[in-house]
Amino acid sequence: MPVSLPFTPDLSVKPEVVAFFDEPTNTISYIVRDPASTSCAVVDSVMDIDYAAGRITYDGADRIIAHIREKGWTLEWLIETHVHADHLSAAPYIQSKLGGKLGIGENIVVVQDTFGKVFNEGTEFERDGSQFDRLFRDGDSYAIGTMTAHVMHTPGHTPACMTHVIGDAAFVGDTLFMPDGGTARADFPGGDARTLYRSIQRILALPDEMRLFMCHDYGPNDRNIEWETTVGEEKRNNIHVGHGASEDEFVKMREARDATLSMPRLILPSLQVNMRAGRLPPADKDGKVFLKVPVNTL
Ligand SMILES: [Fe+2]
Secondary structure, eight states, X not given: OOOOOSSOOOTTOOOEEEEEEETTTTEEEEEEEOTTSSEEEEESOOBEEETTTTEEEOHHHHHHHHHHHHHTOEEEEEEOSSOOSSSBOOHHHHHHHXXXXXXXXXXXXXXXXXXXXHTTOOTTSOOSSTTSSEEEOTTOEXXXXXXXXXXXXXXXXXXXXXXXXXXXXXXXXSSXXXXXXXXXXXXXXXXXXXXXXHHHHHHHTSOTTOEEXXXXXXOGGGOOOOOEEEHHHHHHHOTTTOTTOOHHHHHHHHHHHHTTOOOOTTHHHHHHHHTTTTOOOXXXXXXXXXXXXXXXXX
């Protein structure tokens, strides 16, 4: 089945990409800068949490903020590729220091509905995506300085997953991992292995030279952490979808593997915060903030 892209990639635009690795969650955050201006975007930032102590800090986000300030760049966008289940977003914190608009896929409303129920949220938790400044649809575009960023709906890991293609760089979120890491799991509520395979085919339909930037890397087989590859490299070598692996083969492999995986350590705090665009739940009448642990629900 031929795969069609909702836009024409422009490889002549080559954004500067600065990566920040968060060791506790194996997440890579990015600053993407327009080489023709000072404009930039931040993709998938991380808030630090000591879950056992219930303590939240912003060391990682502060490093990103310091880099942007040192360079004199202007933050125009804070992008979430999806609602992360393994780390908390620092996007509102960074936005409060540097400005910019916060964007995520329009299917955030599906995720909000699902987890609004899981966490038994009241009516004060709005399930319309209004916590974000922009809800992206497949084929949407937005500007980072003189660059045009294109948004592609790539669900399967979650319903709201989006790949952002900016010049010759694509930020794939949790779809593909590095070639030796394979692909993201597809067993969270709203996830689906067959849908993930089809989304990945769209990413692999981008030009072979397109740079791909991962949201996670776990350094399989003791190699150093890496986060950048290309479409061509993934097509040739990805252990799950390379060598032209078929949809049925992939679904069988992915579902068997997912059945062996335990829940991410930070899934409960992550979802409660990230479904609110990275904000903590509202404080109680004494000004205290609590996160919930639903028992035997996930
Ligand atoms: Fe994820």
